[in-house]
Amino acid sequence: MLNVCVERRVQREALGKRKQQQKQIELSEDEDEDEDEEEDESEFYDCDEATSASVSPTKAVLNLKPEGRLKRLGDERLLDEPDEFLYIPETQEPVPKTEDQLHDDAEVMLKLGPGSDLSTQMMCTSLMSDMEAFKAANPRGKMEDFIRWYSPKDWEEVQHDGGEPKHQLSVRMTTEGNTWQKVWQRAQAVPIARQRRLFDDTNEALKVLHYLETRNMSEIYGLTIIPTLHTAILKLIDIYSNAHVEDLFAPHIEQLLGDLCRLSRSHSNDQPNVRVLLDELAELERRFYQYKCFERLAGYPKRSSLEEVKRQFDEILRNENSCTIVDKKRGAAGDMTMGSGGSLYDILSPKLEQDISNRLISKDYVIRLDGDTQSSEKGLYLGPQFMRAIITGDKLRLCGAFTESTTFV
Missing domain, CATH: 1.20.1270 (Substrate Binding Domain Of Dnak; Chain:A; Domain 2)
Known part of the structure; x- marks a missing residue:
C-alpha cells in the first residue's frame, strides 16, 4: 500500500506539472493572438457593441462546454442528439485496497445490510465519480448513454411486434428504487479535475506509517x-x-x-x-x-551465438551440472559447423579447446557397496565399502574406506 501511495503521488505531481506547462503555453499563445487582434482593430475598425450582446443568455446556459473527454466511443452517438458523438470520459482510477481492508469492508456491509444508506454510499462512491465525469464529457447525454458505455450488458436488444429490433435498459436498471437511477439523479456534471479524490494517497500513506510505528x-x-x-x-x-x-x-x-x-x-x-x-x-x-x-x-558473442550458449547451459541444468562435450551420434566435433547447433566442444574457447584435445582434465571412478553383503566365510559380515579413483592427466590417486563387522569373530 505504501508503494502504491508513493506511485500515485508521483504520477499526480507529474500530471500537474504537464498541465501547468500546457497552460503556460496556451496563455503565451493567447497573448500573442490578443496583441495581433488589437493591432488589427486599431488599424481597420472599431468593435460593434451590438455584436457582443447578440448571444442569448438562455442559449449560453444550455450550450454547456464538455470537459474531461478521453476519446470517442467508436462511432456511437447520443440517443437524444444523433449529431453528437458519445465520448468516454476521463475517470479516476479504482481505489486500491489491501486484503485486510477488503475483509473489513465485507464485515461492515454484512452488519449494515443491503438496504442501508451507508452501505449504498460505500458501494456507489466510484459509480458517482464515473457518472459525474460522464455528464461533464457528454452534457446532453442521458442514463441510457451512460449504460451503453459503462455496462453494455444492461443495454439489451428486444424484438417488438413490428419486427424492427430496438434497444432498452435491462430489468435490473428499470426496477423501482434502482440504485443506479438514484445515483444518476444526484450526479452533477463534474470532471475529475474538480472532483474530490477517491483515493487520498497522502492520508493512506500516513496511516501505513503510523501503523508501522506502533x-x-x-x-x-x-x-x-x-x-x-x-x-x-x-x-x-x-x-x-x-x-x-x-x-x-x-x-x-x-x-x-x-x-x-x-x-x-x-x-x-x-x-x-x-x-x-x-x-x-x-x-x-x-x-x-x-x-x-x-x-x-563459450566465447560469446565472437565464437558462438546466444541460442547455442543457452541450449548448452539448459542441458547442464537438466542433467544436474553435466553435459555432452562431443555428440558421438553426429560424428567428430570438428565435422559440425557453428550454425547447425554443435556440441559443447564446438563452442569452447580456443585455449580450452586445445587443452581438452591434448589431455584429460579429470575423471572420477567410484565403487560403493552397502553393509548387507555377507562374506562366504561363516560368521563374517562385511560393512560398507567405498573406493574412489581420480585420474588427472598422467596421475592416478586412490582412496578408500573398508569396514567389517567383528562382533562374531
Whole structure:
C-alpha cells in the first residue's frame, strides 16, 4: 500500500506539472493572438457593441462546454442528439485496497445490510465519480448513454411486434428504487479535475506509517518479509530480462512465485518459515552467475551465438551440472559447423579447446557397496565399502574406506 501511495503521488505531481506547462503555453499563445487582434482593430475598425450582446443568455446556459473527454466511443452517438458523438470520459482510477481492508469492508456491509444508506454510499462512491465525469464529457447525454458505455450488458436488444429490433435498459436498471437511477439523479456534471479524490494517497500513506510505528520488531518482520522477498524475485527477473535468459529460468521463477504466494496466504500465527525459499532464491542467483561464466567460456558473442550458449547451459541444468562435450551420434566435433547447433566442444574457447584435445582434465571412478553383503566365510559380515579413483592427466590417486563387522569373530 505504501508503494502504491508513493506511485500515485508521483504520477499526480507529474500530471500537474504537464498541465501547468500546457497552460503556460496556451496563455503565451493567447497573448500573442490578443496583441495581433488589437493591432488589427486599431488599424481597420472599431468593435460593434451590438455584436457582443447578440448571444442569448438562455442559449449560453444550455450550450454547456464538455470537459474531461478521453476519446470517442467508436462511432456511437447520443440517443437524444444523433449529431453528437458519445465520448468516454476521463475517470479516476479504482481505489486500491489491501486484503485486510477488503475483509473489513465485507464485515461492515454484512452488519449494515443491503438496504442501508451507508452501505449504498460505500458501494456507489466510484459509480458517482464515473457518472459525474460522464455528464461533464457528454452534457446532453442521458442514463441510457451512460449504460451503453459503462455496462453494455444492461443495454439489451428486444424484438417488438413490428419486427424492427430496438434497444432498452435491462430489468435490473428499470426496477423501482434502482440504485443506479438514484445515483444518476444526484450526479452533477463534474470532471475529475474538480472532483474530490477517491483515493487520498497522502492520508493512506500516513496511516501505513503510523501503523508501522506502533508495531514491535517481530510484527514488522512478519509484515515486511513477504514483500521483501517478492521484491527480490522481481529484481532477479529484471536481471534475467536484461541478460535475455528469462526463458531458461522461467519454470524456476514461476515455482518460486507460487511458493511465495502460498506462504503469504498462510493463516498461521507463527512467523513464516522462509529458509527454504531463501535457499531457492540463492540457488537461482548462483545459477545465473554460472551462466555468465559459461557464456564467457563459450566465447560469446565472437565464437558462438546466444541460442547455442543457452541450449548448452539448459542441458547442464537438466542433467544436474553435466553435459555432452562431443555428440558421438553426429560424428567428430570438428565435422559440425557453428550454425547447425554443435556440441559443447564446438563452442569452447580456443585455449580450452586445445587443452581438452591434448589431455584429460579429470575423471572420477567410484565403487560403493552397502553393509548387507555377507562374506562366504561363516560368521563374517562385511560393512560398507567405498573406493574412489581420480585420474588427472598422467596421475592416478586412490582412496578408500573398508569396514567389517567383528562382533562374531
